[in-house]
Amino acid sequence: xxxxxxxxxxxxxSLSSAVGTSLVCVIATAAGAAAHNVRTGxxxxxxxxxxxxxxxxxxxxxxxxxxxxxxxxLAGLFALLMLYTAYTLSRGLGRRGPSExxxxxxxxxxxxxxxxxxxxxxRRELAVGGSFLAGNVSGLLGVGGGVxxxxxxxxxxxxxxxxxxxxxxxxxGMTAAAGxxxxxxxxxxxxxxxxxVVLGVAAGSFLGARIAPRINATWxxxxxxxxxxxxxxxxxxxxxxxxxx
Amino acid sequence: xxxxxxxxxxxxxxxxxxxxxTLAIGTVxxxxxxxxxGGDASAPPGAGLAGQIGAGxxxxxxxxxxLLLALTPIAQLLAxxxxxxxxxERRYAAISAMVLGLLVxxxxxxxxxxxxxxx
Numbered sequence: 001x002x003x004x005x006x007x008x009x010x011x012x013x014s015l016s017s018a019v020g021t022s023l024v025c026v027i028a029t030a031a032g033a034a035a036h037n038v039r040t041g042x043x044x045x046x047x048x049x050x051x052x053x054x055x056x057x058x059x060x061x062x063x064x065x066x067x068x069x070x071x072x073x074l075a076g077l078f079a080l081l082m083l084y085t086a087y088t089l090s091r092g093l094g095r096r097g098p099s100e101x102x103x104x105x106x107x108x109x110x111x112x113x114x115x116x117x118x119x120x121x122x123r124r125e126l127a128v129g130g131s132f133l134a135g136n137v138s139g140l141l142g143v144g145g146g147v148x149x150x151x152x153x154x155x156x157x158x159x160x161x162x163x164x165x166x167x168x169x170x171x172x173g174m175t176a177a178a179g180x181x182x183x184x185x186x187x188x189x190x191x192x193x194x195x196x197v198v199l200g201v202a203a204g205s206f207l208g209a210r211i212a213p214r215i216n217a218t219w220x221x222x223x224x225x226x227x228x229x230x231x232x233x234x235x236x237x238x239x240x241x242x243x244x245x
Numbered sequence: 246x247x248x249x250x251x252x253x254x255x256x257x258x259x260x261x262x263x264x265x266x267t268l269a270i271g272t273v274x275x276x277x278x279x280x281x282x283g284g285d286a287s288a289p290p291g292a293g294l295a296g297q298i299g300a301g302x303x304x305x306x307x308x309x310x311x312l313l314l315a316l317t318p319i320a321q322l323l324a325x326x327x328x329x330x331x332x333x334e335r336r337y338a339a340i341s342a343m344v345l346g347l348l349v350x351x352x353x354x355x356x357x358x359x360x361x362x363x364x
Contacts, residue, residue, distance in 0.1 A: 024311050028270060031317050035262035038255050045254050046337050049325060052344050060351040109255060111334065173262075174344065177318040181352045184294045184315060185359040191297060191307035195277040198314070202270050 003201070004078065004142050005231040009238070013193065015071045019142030020183025021194045023176045025201040026144045030172040032205060037166035044108035044163055047120050047153070048170035051131040055145060055171055058135020059178035066140045067182075076239030078141050082232035085147050086225045108163045119159040127152050131171075139179040144172040253328040261324040265317030269310050276306030319348060 003025055007018035037043035066074065106117045134148035146168045153164035183189050280303035297308035322345040329338035 024314055027314050027317060028266065031262045031266040031314075031321075034321075035259040035266065038262070039259035041255065045258060045325065046334075049337060049341050049344060053340060053347070056344055056347050056351070060347075060354075063355075109252065111252075111332075112336070173318040173321065174348065177315050178348055178351055180315045182355040182359075184311060185355050186362075187294060187297060189294075189311060191276065191304040191311065192280070194311055195273050195280070195304075195307035198270065198273050198311070199277060 002231060005235055009234050015074050016188045017190060020189040021197055022142035023180035023183060024189060024194055025198055026176040027173050027180060028198050028202050029205040030144060030169050033169045034173060037169055041109040042162060043166035043170040045170060048167045051127060052171040052174045054128040054131030055135035055175040056178045058132040059139035059175045062136035062139025063179040063182045072239050075235045079232045079235035079239055081137060081141060082228050082235065086228045089221050089225050106160055106163060119157045122157045127157050135175050138175045145175050146172055253331050254325060257324040257328040258321055261320050262317065265320050269313035269317060272310030272313055273307050276303050276310055279303035279306060
């Protein structure tokens with residue numbers, strides 16, 4: 001989420017190079033997390049595959065459209081995405097979802113049939129449509145799309161939050177791959193930049209997963225909201241031409 | 246959660262993701278270390294992915310690692326198709342195959358556009 005603004009605002013890379021590099025990093029972090037979540041039965045692979053049909057098509061259309069949009073418009077769209085993220089985080093995503101007791105009874109790894117979790121069939125068409133939108137955002141802006149898919153699975157389908165997050169991670173790699181190939185094939189991803197960034201992101205993700213349980217989640221979310229708002233402001237400045245682009 | 250034993254889908258998909266990710270990040274790390282050890286870390290200017298990999302520099306090893314990373318979700322889908330089919334879940338095997346087909350067609354289209362544009 002923060003990699004594209006970091007590479008463009010702090011290091012002066014072009015938006016297309018930053019988006020391509022970010023998508024490759026998204027695959028690296030999502031693949032590691034998804035492997036763990038699927039193995040431990042946290043992710044709903046069946047729902048993830050279904051929703052990935054929407055995100056993959058969306059990622060291709062987003063990546064295609066991105067090639068025709070000026071950098072300033074993309075920066076403006078990124079600023080809007082950051083504002084939406086800050087709003088979602090500050091509102092507390094988990095408030096309207098199912099209760100903890102409810103989530104304890106859910107088995108996301110169950111096959112279809114009597115044991116299948118109830119949320120899997122709930123508002124499925126709406127969820128696939130929302131996933132298409134998430135894929136477009138991913139292909140356009142080089143993010144995973146979890147900021148849209150987690151609320152879809154949690155609030156629209158009413159799956160428990162931890163299932164929504166794990167299932168979103170399961171499909172993020174496929175979504176990001178759909179977008180990443182266009183940038184890789186064009187040579188927009190410079191190995192001299194992307195190599196160290198991928199290693200840094202993979203190491204950060206590994207350490208973060210181990211440190212996270214010891215950190216106060218509320219303070220972490222509050223800090224993230226401040227950072228996201230600052231980045232949104234910087235991207236908005238770039239969109240209106242008040243910052244170097 | 247039920248805490249039941251992981252089924253074929255969970256086992257195959259998680260193993261494929263772990264193996265793909267480890268191989269890709271290991272390859273990227275090898276290229277970065279080779280670049281730091283004195284090799285030329287830069288990619289040929291204006292080269293597409295094929296040109297980057299074929300340049301025979303440390304950057305080529307990194308580019309190969311990035312390609313392996315991007316191929317990992319495709320391997321994930323192949324594993325899902327095989328595992329769902331093996332368990333007799335035809336519906337999900339078909340959906341996985343459809344998503345895999347969409348990815349492959351999209352990548353082929355991107356490759357054709359890039360080639361036509363001289364990338």
